[in-house]
Amino acid sequence: MAGRRFSIITETDARQIEPGTTVELEPKGHVTPLAADTLRARRVTVVASGSADPALPADLAPVSPIRRVTIGSDHTGLAMKAALVAHLRQQAIAVEDVGTHTTDAVDYPDIAGTVARSVARGEADAGIMIDGAGLGSTIAANKVRGIRAAMCLNVTLARYAREHNGANVLALGSTLVDTATALAIVDTWVTTPMKEARYVRRLLKVRRLEERF
Numbered sequence: 001m002a003g004r005r006f007s008i009i010t011e012t013d014a015r016q017i018e019p020g021t022t023v024e025l026e027p028k029g030h031v032t033p034l035a036a037d038t039l040r041a042r043r044v045t046v047v048a049s050g051s052a053d054p055a056l057p058a059d060l061a062p063v064s065p066i067r068r069v070t071i072g073s074d075h076t077g078l079a080m081k082a083a084l085v086a087h088l089r090q091q092a093i094a095v096e097d098v099g100t101h102t103t104d105a106v107d108y109p110d111i112a113g114t115v116a117r118s119v120a121r122g123e124a125d126a127g128i129m130i131d132g133a134g135l136g137s138t139i140a141a142n143k144v145r146g147i148r149a150a151m152c153l154n155v156t157l158a159r160y161a162r163e164h165n166g167a168n169v170l171a172l173g174s175t176l177v178d179t180a181t182a183l184a185i186v187d188t189w190v191t192t193p194m195k196e197a198r199y200v201r202r203l204l205k206v207r208r209l210e211e212r213f
Contacts, residue, residue, distance in 0.1 A: 006025055020044070061203070066126045069190070071085060074131045076130075087186070141169045146168075148165060
């Protein structure tokens, strides 16, 4: 999971770390403020020394921090999607809105599949999909290899979905949560990393199930 190990990470160090990778910080180690900004921009995850397992594939844990999001919704989620797009962009997160863009009825699997494929291909760090209950989109997105979609009704589930289960697609139900709750869920979801090797190790078993069946 992790690569290099540091006692201090400076701006120069941060610029030399490969984007999207994970590095370890020794006990009482330090990351300079400029380095922290660069690490976020390069989507580098910093974990405590000893918490990573070098035997695990580097691409198991979801990208953190999330800087690129693909978002979609069916016709029931237009207002919520618009609010989330504006909110994420205010946080300097790049957002691709893949529709739908009208109130005409559409089928959620089509859009959920587009969101999921974007994440699976590495075109986005994470995906967000909205339909009436969020359940259908969760099922559809999880049919795409490499996707771990979770439907979340509150911030606790959002934190667990990321920290414990490594979710890379978030599904929301526009009839089950209001927009204010959805914003809080998304804020928790995009800022929660998956750091502990014991949780990442379980994702390897999930991947093996996916590959086997």
